[in-house]
Amino acid sequence: MDELRRIDLNLLLTLHALLAERHVTRAALRLHKSQPAISHALAQLRAHFDDPLLVRRDGRMALTPRAQALVDPLGEALGTLNGLLREEQFDPAAARRRFRLTLSDYSARIILPPLVRYVRRHAPGIDLAVSQASRDAMLAQLVDGEVDIALGIFPDRPETVHVQDLFQEEFISLADKATLPAKGGLGLEEFLERPHVKLALRPDSYDEIEKALGALGLQRHIAVALPHWSAAVELIAGTDLILTAASRTTGAMQPHKALRRFKPPFALPSFSYQQAWHVRRQDDPGHRWLREAVLACSQPSG
Structure with missing residues:
Protein backbone atom coordinates (compact mmCIF):
# COMPACT_ATOMS: atom_id res chain seq x y z
CA MET A 1 0.00 0.00 0.00
CA ASP A 2 2.99 2.32 0.34
CA GLU A 3 3.02 2.98 -3.42
CA LEU A 4 -0.66 4.00 -3.39
CA ARG A 5 0.10 6.69 -0.84
CA ARG A 6 2.58 8.21 -3.29
CA ILE A 7 0.06 8.84 -6.08
CA ASP A 8 -3.34 10.49 -6.47
CA LEU A 9 -5.75 7.76 -7.62
CA ASN A 10 -7.32 10.25 -10.04
CA LEU A 11 -4.03 10.15 -11.91
CA LEU A 12 -4.56 6.45 -12.52
CA LEU A 13 -7.89 7.21 -14.20
CA THR A 14 -6.11 9.76 -16.38
CA LEU A 15 -3.38 7.24 -17.16
CA HIS A 16 -6.00 4.66 -18.17
CA ALA A 17 -7.61 7.17 -20.57
CA LEU A 18 -4.23 8.18 -22.03
CA LEU A 19 -3.20 4.56 -22.59
CA ALA A 20 -6.50 3.82 -24.34
CA GLU A 21 -6.73 6.98 -26.42
CA ARG A 22 -3.02 7.64 -27.04
CA HIS A 23 -4.04 11.25 -27.49
CA VAL A 24 -4.23 14.06 -24.93
CA THR A 25 -7.27 15.80 -26.44
CA ARG A 26 -9.31 12.59 -26.77
CA ALA A 27 -8.37 11.60 -23.21
CA ALA A 28 -9.64 15.00 -22.07
CA LEU A 29 -12.94 14.42 -23.90
CA ARG A 30 -13.26 10.98 -22.37
CA LEU A 31 -12.76 12.33 -18.85
CA HIS A 32 -14.69 15.58 -19.40
CA LYS A 33 -11.62 17.61 -18.45
CA SER A 34 -9.63 20.35 -20.15
CA GLN A 35 -6.64 19.57 -22.33
CA PRO A 36 -4.24 21.57 -20.09
CA ALA A 37 -5.40 19.54 -17.08
CA ILE A 38 -4.64 16.27 -18.88
CA SER A 39 -1.26 17.58 -20.06
CA HIS A 40 -0.41 18.53 -16.47
CA ALA A 41 -1.48 15.07 -15.26
CA LEU A 42 0.67 13.42 -17.95
CA ALA A 43 3.68 15.38 -16.70
CA GLN A 44 3.01 14.11 -13.16
CA LEU A 45 2.63 10.54 -14.39
CA ARG A 46 5.88 10.75 -16.33
CA ALA A 47 7.65 11.93 -13.20
CA HIS A 48 6.08 9.19 -11.07
CA PHE A 49 6.94 6.34 -13.44
CA ASP A 50 10.21 7.93 -14.58
CA ASP A 51 9.15 7.19 -18.14
CA PRO A 52 7.73 9.33 -20.99
CA LEU A 53 4.80 6.86 -21.37
CA LEU A 54 3.62 8.52 -24.62
CA VAL A 55 6.06 9.42 -27.37
CA ARG A 56 5.59 10.77 -30.89
CA ARG A 57 6.45 8.21 -33.54
CA ASP A 58 5.80 8.55 -37.28
CA GLY A 59 3.58 11.56 -36.67
CA ARG A 60 1.41 9.79 -34.07
CA MET A 61 1.54 9.18 -30.34
CA ALA A 62 2.67 5.70 -29.30
CA LEU A 63 3.08 3.88 -25.99
CA THR A 64 6.53 3.22 -24.58
CA PRO A 65 7.28 -0.39 -23.51
CA ARG A 66 6.70 0.66 -19.88
CA ALA A 67 3.30 2.14 -20.76
CA GLN A 68 2.33 -0.93 -22.81
CA ALA A 69 3.12 -3.13 -19.81
CA LEU A 70 0.70 -1.08 -17.71
CA VAL A 71 -2.33 -1.43 -20.01
CA ASP A 72 -3.75 -4.79 -18.87
CA PRO A 73 -2.97 -4.69 -15.12
CA LEU A 74 -4.22 -1.11 -14.84
CA GLY A 75 -7.46 -1.95 -16.65
CA GLU A 76 -8.05 -4.97 -14.43
CA ALA A 77 -7.30 -3.03 -11.24
CA LEU A 78 -9.60 -0.15 -12.13
CA GLY A 79 -12.32 -2.55 -13.22
CA THR A 80 -12.18 -4.31 -9.84
CA LEU A 81 -12.22 -1.00 -7.98
CA ASN A 82 -15.13 0.26 -10.10
CA GLY A 83 -17.10 -2.88 -9.22
CA LEU A 84 -16.66 -2.13 -5.52
CA LEU A 85 -17.91 1.44 -5.93
CA ARG A 86 -20.53 0.90 -8.64
CA GLU A 87 -23.59 3.11 -8.36
CA GLU A 88 -27.14 1.78 -8.25
CA GLN A 89 -28.52 0.28 -11.44
CA PHE A 90 -29.41 2.77 -14.16
CA ASP A 91 -33.06 3.84 -13.89
CA PRO A 92 -34.26 4.90 -17.36
CA ALA A 93 -37.57 6.24 -16.05
CA ALA A 94 -35.75 8.78 -13.87
CA ALA A 95 -32.76 9.48 -16.11
CA ARG A 96 -32.10 12.94 -17.56
CA ARG A 97 -29.60 12.67 -20.37
CA ARG A 98 -28.89 13.44 -24.04
CA PHE A 99 -27.37 10.87 -26.38
CA ARG A 100 -25.87 11.64 -29.79
CA LEU A 101 -26.44 9.16 -32.61
CA THR A 102 -25.15 9.19 -36.16
CA LEU A 103 -26.94 7.09 -38.73
CA SER A 104 -27.90 6.84 -42.37
CA ASP A 105 -31.20 7.50 -44.10
CA TYR A 106 -31.67 3.70 -44.06
CA SER A 107 -31.48 3.32 -40.28
CA ALA A 108 -33.42 6.55 -39.79
CA ARG A 109 -36.29 4.78 -41.57
CA ILE A 110 -35.83 1.25 -40.17
CA ILE A 111 -34.59 1.72 -36.59
CA LEU A 112 -35.18 5.30 -35.48
CA PRO A 113 -39.02 5.32 -35.37
CA PRO A 114 -39.35 2.27 -33.06
CA LEU A 115 -36.38 3.51 -31.01
CA VAL A 116 -37.97 6.92 -30.43
CA ARG A 117 -41.24 5.27 -29.39
CA TYR A 118 -39.33 2.96 -27.02
CA VAL A 119 -37.41 5.84 -25.44
CA ARG A 120 -40.51 7.99 -25.03
CA ARG A 121 -42.30 5.09 -23.35
CA HIS A 122 -39.53 3.93 -21.03
CA ALA A 123 -37.20 6.93 -20.59
CA PRO A 124 -39.00 10.22 -21.34
CA GLY A 125 -36.15 12.22 -19.79
CA ILE A 126 -33.66 10.96 -22.39
CA ASP A 127 -33.17 13.08 -25.50
CA LEU A 128 -31.72 11.89 -28.81
CA ALA A 129 -29.66 14.13 -31.12
CA VAL A 130 -29.35 12.52 -34.57
CA SER A 131 -26.88 13.37 -37.32
CA GLN A 132 -25.87 11.83 -40.65
CA ALA A 133 -22.34 11.12 -41.86
CA SER A 134 -20.27 8.87 -44.08
CA ARG A 135 -18.86 5.63 -42.66
CA ASP A 136 -15.37 7.08 -42.18
CA ALA A 137 -16.77 10.22 -40.58
CA MET A 138 -18.88 8.13 -38.18
CA LEU A 139 -15.81 6.26 -36.96
CA ALA A 140 -13.85 9.50 -36.57
CA GLN A 141 -16.71 11.02 -34.55
CA LEU A 142 -16.80 7.99 -32.25
CA VAL A 143 -13.06 8.17 -31.66
CA ASP A 144 -13.17 11.92 -31.03
CA GLY A 145 -16.10 11.63 -28.62
CA GLU A 146 -18.47 13.65 -30.80
CA VAL A 147 -21.17 10.94 -30.90
CA ASP A 148 -22.20 8.09 -28.60
CA ILE A 149 -23.44 5.46 -31.08
CA ALA A 150 -23.12 5.00 -34.83
CA LEU A 151 -25.34 2.73 -36.92
CA GLY A 152 -24.01 1.25 -40.14
CA ILE A 153 -21.60 -1.28 -41.63
CA PHE A 154 -18.09 -1.20 -40.15
CA PRO A 155 -15.81 -3.89 -41.63
CA ASP A 156 -12.67 -1.83 -40.94
CA ARG A 157 -12.54 0.09 -37.67
CA PRO A 158 -10.06 1.20 -34.99
CA GLU A 159 -9.39 -1.25 -32.19
CA THR A 160 -10.95 1.22 -29.73
CA VAL A 161 -14.34 0.96 -31.45
CA HIS A 162 -16.63 -1.92 -30.46
CA VAL A 163 -19.47 -3.20 -32.66
CA GLN A 164 -22.55 -5.36 -32.20
CA ASP A 165 -24.42 -7.05 -35.05
CA LEU A 166 -28.06 -5.96 -35.10
CA PHE A 167 -29.37 -8.08 -37.98
CA GLN A 168 -28.38 -9.67 -41.27
CA GLU A 169 -29.28 -7.90 -44.49
CA GLU A 170 -29.17 -8.62 -48.20
CA PHE A 171 -29.44 -6.56 -51.35
CA ILE A 172 -32.51 -6.43 -53.55
CA SER A 173 -33.18 -4.56 -56.81
CA LEU A 174 -36.24 -2.46 -57.61
CA ALA A 175 -37.62 -1.29 -60.97
CA ASP A 176 -40.88 -0.25 -62.59
CA LYS A 177 -42.66 -3.52 -63.36
CA ALA A 178 -43.62 -2.21 -66.82
CA THR A 179 -39.92 -2.30 -67.76
CA LEU A 180 -39.38 -5.86 -66.54
CA PRO A 181 -40.26 -9.26 -67.98
CA ALA A 182 -43.70 -10.60 -67.03
CA LYS A 183 -42.04 -12.85 -64.49
CA GLY A 184 -38.67 -12.68 -62.75
CA GLY A 185 -36.01 -10.03 -63.07
CA LEU A 186 -33.22 -9.17 -65.50
CA GLY A 187 -30.21 -11.02 -66.78
CA LEU A 188 -26.76 -9.54 -66.06
CA GLU A 189 -26.35 -8.04 -69.55
CA GLU A 190 -29.77 -6.38 -69.47
CA PHE A 191 -29.15 -5.22 -65.91
CA LEU A 192 -25.93 -3.46 -66.88
CA GLU A 193 -27.48 -1.89 -69.98
CA ARG A 194 -30.00 -0.06 -67.81
CA PRO A 195 -29.29 3.20 -65.88
CA HIS A 196 -29.07 2.95 -62.10
CA VAL A 197 -29.84 4.94 -58.99
CA LYS A 198 -27.10 4.88 -56.36
CA LEU A 199 -27.69 5.51 -52.66
CA ALA A 200 -24.59 7.13 -51.13
CA LEU A 201 -23.56 10.22 -49.20
CA ARG A 202 -20.70 10.69 -51.66
CA PRO A 203 -21.58 10.12 -55.34
CA ASP A 204 -18.09 8.79 -56.09
CA SER A 205 -17.99 6.29 -53.20
CA TYR A 206 -16.99 2.70 -53.99
CA ASP A 207 -19.66 0.74 -52.13
CA GLU A 208 -20.40 -2.98 -51.78
CA ILE A 209 -22.28 -3.11 -55.08
CA GLU A 210 -19.46 -1.46 -57.03
CA LYS A 211 -16.94 -3.78 -55.33
CA ALA A 212 -18.90 -6.88 -56.33
CA LEU A 213 -19.19 -5.73 -59.94
CA GLY A 214 -15.55 -4.62 -59.97
CA ALA A 215 -14.47 -8.12 -58.92
CA LEU A 216 -16.14 -9.35 -62.11
CA GLY A 217 -14.48 -6.65 -64.21
CA LEU A 218 -17.83 -4.91 -64.66
CA GLN A 219 -19.41 -1.59 -63.77
CA ARG A 220 -22.87 -0.09 -63.91
CA HIS A 221 -23.96 3.28 -65.25
CA ILE A 222 -25.03 5.58 -62.40
CA LEU A 243 -32.30 0.82 -57.61
CA THR A 244 -30.31 -1.80 -55.72
CA ALA A 245 -30.41 -1.40 -51.94
CA ALA A 246 -30.81 -3.19 -48.62
CA SER A 247 -33.95 -5.34 -48.61
CA ARG A 248 -35.57 -4.00 -45.44
CA THR A 249 -35.94 -0.59 -47.03
CA THR A 250 -38.41 -2.01 -49.53
CA GLY A 251 -41.16 -1.53 -46.97
CA ALA A 252 -41.29 2.01 -48.33
CA MET A 253 -42.39 0.72 -51.74
CA GLN A 254 -45.79 -0.50 -50.52
CA PRO A 255 -47.60 2.62 -51.79
CA HIS A 256 -45.80 2.23 -55.14
CA LYS A 257 -47.83 -0.43 -56.92
CA ALA A 258 -45.88 0.16 -60.13
CA LEU A 259 -42.65 -1.21 -58.63
CA ARG A 260 -41.38 -4.77 -58.40
CA ARG A 261 -38.43 -6.14 -56.46
CA PHE A 262 -36.14 -8.81 -57.90
CA LYS A 263 -32.86 -10.52 -57.08
CA PRO A 264 -29.75 -8.84 -58.57
CA PRO A 265 -28.31 -10.99 -61.39
CA PHE A 266 -24.87 -11.30 -59.77
CA ALA A 267 -23.57 -12.40 -56.39
CA LEU A 268 -23.89 -9.80 -53.67
CA PRO A 269 -22.91 -11.04 -50.19
CA SER A 270 -25.25 -10.50 -47.27
CA PHE A 271 -23.95 -8.22 -44.55
CA SER A 272 -24.36 -7.46 -40.87
CA ASP A 284 -21.52 3.33 -18.89
CA PRO A 285 -24.87 2.00 -17.52
CA GLY A 286 -26.94 4.56 -19.43
CA HIS A 287 -25.09 3.88 -22.65
CA ARG A 288 -25.52 0.13 -22.13
CA TRP A 289 -29.27 0.66 -21.71
CA LEU A 290 -29.41 2.60 -24.98
CA ARG A 291 -27.45 -0.10 -26.83
CA GLU A 292 -29.89 -2.72 -25.58
CA ALA A 293 -32.78 -0.51 -26.71
CA VAL A 294 -31.25 -0.12 -30.19
CA LEU A 295 -30.82 -3.90 -30.45
CA ALA A 296 -34.42 -4.54 -29.36
CA CYS A 297 -35.79 -1.97 -31.81
CA SER A 298 -33.74 -3.38 -34.70
CA GLN A 299 -35.45 -6.75 -34.77
CA PRO A 300 -37.94 -7.33 -37.60
CA SER A 301 -41.53 -7.12 -36.42
CA GLY A 302 -43.80 -10.07 -36.81
Missing part, protein backbone atom coordinates in the same frame (compact mmCIF):
# COMPACT_ATOMS: atom_id res chain seq x y z
CA ALA A 223 -27.65 7.95 -63.80
CA VAL A 224 -28.64 9.39 -60.41
CA ALA A 225 -26.68 9.38 -57.16
CA LEU A 226 -28.31 10.68 -53.98
CA PRO A 227 -28.23 10.05 -50.20
CA HIS A 228 -31.96 9.66 -49.48
CA TRP A 229 -33.78 6.34 -49.76
CA SER A 230 -37.31 7.77 -49.78
CA ALA A 231 -36.48 10.11 -52.66
CA ALA A 232 -34.78 7.27 -54.55
CA VAL A 233 -37.96 5.19 -54.52
CA GLU A 234 -39.97 8.11 -55.84
CA LEU A 235 -37.61 8.42 -58.80
CA ILE A 236 -38.06 4.90 -60.15
CA ALA A 237 -41.75 4.68 -61.05
CA GLY A 238 -42.37 5.57 -64.70
CA THR A 239 -38.67 5.34 -65.66
CA ASP A 240 -36.17 2.71 -66.79
CA LEU A 241 -34.05 3.25 -63.64
CA ILE A 242 -32.96 0.41 -61.33
CA TYR A 273 -25.90 -4.13 -39.94
CA GLN A 274 -24.23 -2.94 -36.75
CA GLN A 275 -24.15 -0.44 -33.94
CA ALA A 276 -20.73 0.90 -32.96
CA TRP A 277 -19.43 2.74 -29.91
CA HIS A 278 -16.10 3.71 -28.41
CA VAL A 279 -14.58 1.59 -25.66
CA ARG A 280 -14.80 4.59 -23.33
CA ARG A 281 -18.60 4.08 -23.27
CA GLN A 282 -18.47 0.31 -22.75
CA ASP A 283 -19.28 0.25 -19.02
Whole structure:
Protein backbone atom coordinates (compact mmCIF):
# COMPACT_ATOMS: atom_id res chain seq x y z
CA MET A 1 0.00 0.00 0.00
CA ASP A 2 2.99 2.32 0.34
CA GLU A 3 3.02 2.98 -3.42
CA LEU A 4 -0.66 4.00 -3.39
CA ARG A 5 0.10 6.69 -0.84
CA ARG A 6 2.58 8.21 -3.29
CA ILE A 7 0.06 8.84 -6.08
CA ASP A 8 -3.34 10.49 -6.47
CA LEU A 9 -5.75 7.76 -7.62
CA ASN A 10 -7.32 10.25 -10.04
CA LEU A 11 -4.03 10.15 -11.91
CA LEU A 12 -4.56 6.45 -12.52
CA LEU A 13 -7.89 7.21 -14.20
CA THR A 14 -6.11 9.76 -16.38
CA LEU A 15 -3.38 7.24 -17.16
CA HIS A 16 -6.00 4.66 -18.17
CA ALA A 17 -7.61 7.17 -20.57
CA LEU A 18 -4.23 8.18 -22.03
CA LEU A 19 -3.20 4.56 -22.59
CA ALA A 20 -6.50 3.82 -24.34
CA GLU A 21 -6.73 6.98 -26.42
CA ARG A 22 -3.02 7.64 -27.04
CA HIS A 23 -4.04 11.25 -27.49
CA VAL A 24 -4.23 14.06 -24.93
CA THR A 25 -7.27 15.80 -26.44
CA ARG A 26 -9.31 12.59 -26.77
CA ALA A 27 -8.37 11.60 -23.21
CA ALA A 28 -9.64 15.00 -22.07
CA LEU A 29 -12.94 14.42 -23.90
CA ARG A 30 -13.26 10.98 -22.37
CA LEU A 31 -12.76 12.33 -18.85
CA HIS A 32 -14.69 15.58 -19.40
CA LYS A 33 -11.62 17.61 -18.45
CA SER A 34 -9.63 20.35 -20.15
CA GLN A 35 -6.64 19.57 -22.33
CA PRO A 36 -4.24 21.57 -20.09
CA ALA A 37 -5.40 19.54 -17.08
CA ILE A 38 -4.64 16.27 -18.88
CA SER A 39 -1.26 17.58 -20.06
CA HIS A 40 -0.41 18.53 -16.47
CA ALA A 41 -1.48 15.07 -15.26
CA LEU A 42 0.67 13.42 -17.95
CA ALA A 43 3.68 15.38 -16.70
CA GLN A 44 3.01 14.11 -13.16
CA LEU A 45 2.63 10.54 -14.39
CA ARG A 46 5.88 10.75 -16.33
CA ALA A 47 7.65 11.93 -13.20
CA HIS A 48 6.08 9.19 -11.07
CA PHE A 49 6.94 6.34 -13.44
CA ASP A 50 10.21 7.93 -14.58
CA ASP A 51 9.15 7.19 -18.14
CA PRO A 52 7.73 9.33 -20.99
CA LEU A 53 4.80 6.86 -21.37
CA LEU A 54 3.62 8.52 -24.62
CA VAL A 55 6.06 9.42 -27.37
CA ARG A 56 5.59 10.77 -30.89
CA ARG A 57 6.45 8.21 -33.54
CA ASP A 58 5.80 8.55 -37.28
CA GLY A 59 3.58 11.56 -36.67
CA ARG A 60 1.41 9.79 -34.07
CA MET A 61 1.54 9.18 -30.34
CA ALA A 62 2.67 5.70 -29.30
CA LEU A 63 3.08 3.88 -25.99
CA THR A 64 6.53 3.22 -24.58
CA PRO A 65 7.28 -0.39 -23.51
CA ARG A 66 6.70 0.66 -19.88
CA ALA A 67 3.30 2.14 -20.76
CA GLN A 68 2.33 -0.93 -22.81
CA ALA A 69 3.12 -3.13 -19.81
CA LEU A 70 0.70 -1.08 -17.71
CA VAL A 71 -2.33 -1.43 -20.01
CA ASP A 72 -3.75 -4.79 -18.87
CA PRO A 73 -2.97 -4.69 -15.12
CA LEU A 74 -4.22 -1.11 -14.84
CA GLY A 75 -7.46 -1.95 -16.65
CA GLU A 76 -8.05 -4.97 -14.43
CA ALA A 77 -7.30 -3.03 -11.24
CA LEU A 78 -9.60 -0.15 -12.13
CA GLY A 79 -12.32 -2.55 -13.22
CA THR A 80 -12.18 -4.31 -9.84
CA LEU A 81 -12.22 -1.00 -7.98
CA ASN A 82 -15.13 0.26 -10.10
CA GLY A 83 -17.10 -2.88 -9.22
CA LEU A 84 -16.66 -2.13 -5.52
CA LEU A 85 -17.91 1.44 -5.93
CA ARG A 86 -20.53 0.90 -8.64
CA GLU A 87 -23.59 3.11 -8.36
CA GLU A 88 -27.14 1.78 -8.25
CA GLN A 89 -28.52 0.28 -11.44
CA PHE A 90 -29.41 2.77 -14.16
CA ASP A 91 -33.06 3.84 -13.89
CA PRO A 92 -34.26 4.90 -17.36
CA ALA A 93 -37.57 6.24 -16.05
CA ALA A 94 -35.75 8.78 -13.87
CA ALA A 95 -32.76 9.48 -16.11
CA ARG A 96 -32.10 12.94 -17.56
CA ARG A 97 -29.60 12.67 -20.37
CA ARG A 98 -28.89 13.44 -24.04
CA PHE A 99 -27.37 10.87 -26.38
CA ARG A 100 -25.87 11.64 -29.79
CA LEU A 101 -26.44 9.16 -32.61
CA THR A 102 -25.15 9.19 -36.16
CA LEU A 103 -26.94 7.09 -38.73
CA SER A 104 -27.90 6.84 -42.37
CA ASP A 105 -31.20 7.50 -44.10
CA TYR A 106 -31.67 3.70 -44.06
CA SER A 107 -31.48 3.32 -40.28
CA ALA A 108 -33.42 6.55 -39.79
CA ARG A 109 -36.29 4.78 -41.57
CA ILE A 110 -35.83 1.25 -40.17
CA ILE A 111 -34.59 1.72 -36.59
CA LEU A 112 -35.18 5.30 -35.48
CA PRO A 113 -39.02 5.32 -35.37
CA PRO A 114 -39.35 2.27 -33.06
CA LEU A 115 -36.38 3.51 -31.01
CA VAL A 116 -37.97 6.92 -30.43
CA ARG A 117 -41.24 5.27 -29.39
CA TYR A 118 -39.33 2.96 -27.02
CA VAL A 119 -37.41 5.84 -25.44
CA ARG A 120 -40.51 7.99 -25.03
CA ARG A 121 -42.30 5.09 -23.35
CA HIS A 122 -39.53 3.93 -21.03
CA ALA A 123 -37.20 6.93 -20.59
CA PRO A 124 -39.00 10.22 -21.34
CA GLY A 125 -36.15 12.22 -19.79
CA ILE A 126 -33.66 10.96 -22.39
CA ASP A 127 -33.17 13.08 -25.50
CA LEU A 128 -31.72 11.89 -28.81
CA ALA A 129 -29.66 14.13 -31.12
CA VAL A 130 -29.35 12.52 -34.57
CA SER A 131 -26.88 13.37 -37.32
CA GLN A 132 -25.87 11.83 -40.65
CA ALA A 133 -22.34 11.12 -41.86
CA SER A 134 -20.27 8.87 -44.08
CA ARG A 135 -18.86 5.63 -42.66
CA ASP A 136 -15.37 7.08 -42.18
CA ALA A 137 -16.77 10.22 -40.58
CA MET A 138 -18.88 8.13 -38.18
CA LEU A 139 -15.81 6.26 -36.96
CA ALA A 140 -13.85 9.50 -36.57
CA GLN A 141 -16.71 11.02 -34.55
CA LEU A 142 -16.80 7.99 -32.25
CA VAL A 143 -13.06 8.17 -31.66
CA ASP A 144 -13.17 11.92 -31.03
CA GLY A 145 -16.10 11.63 -28.62
CA GLU A 146 -18.47 13.65 -30.80
CA VAL A 147 -21.17 10.94 -30.90
CA ASP A 148 -22.20 8.09 -28.60
CA ILE A 149 -23.44 5.46 -31.08
CA ALA A 150 -23.12 5.00 -34.83
CA LEU A 151 -25.34 2.73 -36.92
CA GLY A 152 -24.01 1.25 -40.14
CA ILE A 153 -21.60 -1.28 -41.63
CA PHE A 154 -18.09 -1.20 -40.15
CA PRO A 155 -15.81 -3.89 -41.63
CA ASP A 156 -12.67 -1.83 -40.94
CA ARG A 157 -12.54 0.09 -37.67
CA PRO A 158 -10.06 1.20 -34.99
CA GLU A 159 -9.39 -1.25 -32.19
CA THR A 160 -10.95 1.22 -29.73
CA VAL A 161 -14.34 0.96 -31.45
CA HIS A 162 -16.63 -1.92 -30.46
CA VAL A 163 -19.47 -3.20 -32.66
CA GLN A 164 -22.55 -5.36 -32.20
CA ASP A 165 -24.42 -7.05 -35.05
CA LEU A 166 -28.06 -5.96 -35.10
CA PHE A 167 -29.37 -8.08 -37.98
CA GLN A 168 -28.38 -9.67 -41.27
CA GLU A 169 -29.28 -7.90 -44.49
CA GLU A 170 -29.17 -8.62 -48.20
CA PHE A 171 -29.44 -6.56 -51.35
CA ILE A 172 -32.51 -6.43 -53.55
CA SER A 173 -33.18 -4.56 -56.81
CA LEU A 174 -36.24 -2.46 -57.61
CA ALA A 175 -37.62 -1.29 -60.97
CA ASP A 176 -40.88 -0.25 -62.59
CA LYS A 177 -42.66 -3.52 -63.36
CA ALA A 178 -43.62 -2.21 -66.82
CA THR A 179 -39.92 -2.30 -67.76
CA LEU A 180 -39.38 -5.86 -66.54
CA PRO A 181 -40.26 -9.26 -67.98
CA ALA A 182 -43.70 -10.60 -67.03
CA LYS A 183 -42.04 -12.85 -64.49
CA GLY A 184 -38.67 -12.68 -62.75
CA GLY A 185 -36.01 -10.03 -63.07
CA LEU A 186 -33.22 -9.17 -65.50
CA GLY A 187 -30.21 -11.02 -66.78
CA LEU A 188 -26.76 -9.54 -66.06
CA GLU A 189 -26.35 -8.04 -69.55
CA GLU A 190 -29.77 -6.38 -69.47
CA PHE A 191 -29.15 -5.22 -65.91
CA LEU A 192 -25.93 -3.46 -66.88
CA GLU A 193 -27.48 -1.89 -69.98
CA ARG A 194 -30.00 -0.06 -67.81
CA PRO A 195 -29.29 3.20 -65.88
CA HIS A 196 -29.07 2.95 -62.10
CA VAL A 197 -29.84 4.94 -58.99
CA LYS A 198 -27.10 4.88 -56.36
CA LEU A 199 -27.69 5.51 -52.66
CA ALA A 200 -24.59 7.13 -51.13
CA LEU A 201 -23.56 10.22 -49.20
CA ARG A 202 -20.70 10.69 -51.66
CA PRO A 203 -21.58 10.12 -55.34
CA ASP A 204 -18.09 8.79 -56.09
CA SER A 205 -17.99 6.29 -53.20
CA TYR A 206 -16.99 2.70 -53.99
CA ASP A 207 -19.66 0.74 -52.13
CA GLU A 208 -20.40 -2.98 -51.78
CA ILE A 209 -22.28 -3.11 -55.08
CA GLU A 210 -19.46 -1.46 -57.03
CA LYS A 211 -16.94 -3.78 -55.33
CA ALA A 212 -18.90 -6.88 -56.33
CA LEU A 213 -19.19 -5.73 -59.94
CA GLY A 214 -15.55 -4.62 -59.97
CA ALA A 215 -14.47 -8.12 -58.92
CA LEU A 216 -16.14 -9.35 -62.11
CA GLY A 217 -14.48 -6.65 -64.21
CA LEU A 218 -17.83 -4.91 -64.66
CA GLN A 219 -19.41 -1.59 -63.77
CA ARG A 220 -22.87 -0.09 -63.91
CA HIS A 221 -23.96 3.28 -65.25
CA ILE A 222 -25.03 5.58 -62.40
CA ALA A 223 -27.65 7.95 -63.80
CA VAL A 224 -28.64 9.39 -60.41
CA ALA A 225 -26.68 9.38 -57.16
CA LEU A 226 -28.31 10.68 -53.98
CA PRO A 227 -28.23 10.05 -50.20
CA HIS A 228 -31.96 9.66 -49.48
CA TRP A 229 -33.78 6.34 -49.76
CA SER A 230 -37.31 7.77 -49.78
CA ALA A 231 -36.48 10.11 -52.66
CA ALA A 232 -34.78 7.27 -54.55
CA VAL A 233 -37.96 5.19 -54.52
CA GLU A 234 -39.97 8.11 -55.84
CA LEU A 235 -37.61 8.42 -58.80
CA ILE A 236 -38.06 4.90 -60.15
CA ALA A 237 -41.75 4.68 -61.05
CA GLY A 238 -42.37 5.57 -64.70
CA THR A 239 -38.67 5.34 -65.66
CA ASP A 240 -36.17 2.71 -66.79
CA LEU A 241 -34.05 3.25 -63.64
CA ILE A 242 -32.96 0.41 -61.33
CA LEU A 243 -32.30 0.82 -57.61
CA THR A 244 -30.31 -1.80 -55.72
CA ALA A 245 -30.41 -1.40 -51.94
CA ALA A 246 -30.81 -3.19 -48.62
CA SER A 247 -33.95 -5.34 -48.61
CA ARG A 248 -35.57 -4.00 -45.44
CA THR A 249 -35.94 -0.59 -47.03
CA THR A 250 -38.41 -2.01 -49.53
CA GLY A 251 -41.16 -1.53 -46.97
CA ALA A 252 -41.29 2.01 -48.33
CA MET A 253 -42.39 0.72 -51.74
CA GLN A 254 -45.79 -0.50 -50.52
CA PRO A 255 -47.60 2.62 -51.79
CA HIS A 256 -45.80 2.23 -55.14
CA LYS A 257 -47.83 -0.43 -56.92
CA ALA A 258 -45.88 0.16 -60.13
CA LEU A 259 -42.65 -1.21 -58.63
CA ARG A 260 -41.38 -4.77 -58.40
CA ARG A 261 -38.43 -6.14 -56.46
CA PHE A 262 -36.14 -8.81 -57.90
CA LYS A 263 -32.86 -10.52 -57.08
CA PRO A 264 -29.75 -8.84 -58.57
CA PRO A 265 -28.31 -10.99 -61.39
CA PHE A 266 -24.87 -11.30 -59.77
CA ALA A 267 -23.57 -12.40 -56.39
CA LEU A 268 -23.89 -9.80 -53.67
CA PRO A 269 -22.91 -11.04 -50.19
CA SER A 270 -25.25 -10.50 -47.27
CA PHE A 271 -23.95 -8.22 -44.55
CA SER A 272 -24.36 -7.46 -40.87
CA TYR A 273 -25.90 -4.13 -39.94
CA GLN A 274 -24.23 -2.94 -36.75
CA GLN A 275 -24.15 -0.44 -33.94
CA ALA A 276 -20.73 0.90 -32.96
CA TRP A 277 -19.43 2.74 -29.91
CA HIS A 278 -16.10 3.71 -28.41
CA VAL A 279 -14.58 1.59 -25.66
CA ARG A 280 -14.80 4.59 -23.33
CA ARG A 281 -18.60 4.08 -23.27
CA GLN A 282 -18.47 0.31 -22.75
CA ASP A 283 -19.28 0.25 -19.02
CA ASP A 284 -21.52 3.33 -18.89
CA PRO A 285 -24.87 2.00 -17.52
CA GLY A 286 -26.94 4.56 -19.43
CA HIS A 287 -25.09 3.88 -22.65
CA ARG A 288 -25.52 0.13 -22.13
CA TRP A 289 -29.27 0.66 -21.71
CA LEU A 290 -29.41 2.60 -24.98
CA ARG A 291 -27.45 -0.10 -26.83
CA GLU A 292 -29.89 -2.72 -25.58
CA ALA A 293 -32.78 -0.51 -26.71
CA VAL A 294 -31.25 -0.12 -30.19
CA LEU A 295 -30.82 -3.90 -30.45
CA ALA A 296 -34.42 -4.54 -29.36
CA CYS A 297 -35.79 -1.97 -31.81
CA SER A 298 -33.74 -3.38 -34.70
CA GLN A 299 -35.45 -6.75 -34.77
CA PRO A 300 -37.94 -7.33 -37.60
CA SER A 301 -41.53 -7.12 -36.42
CA GLY A 302 -43.80 -10.07 -36.81
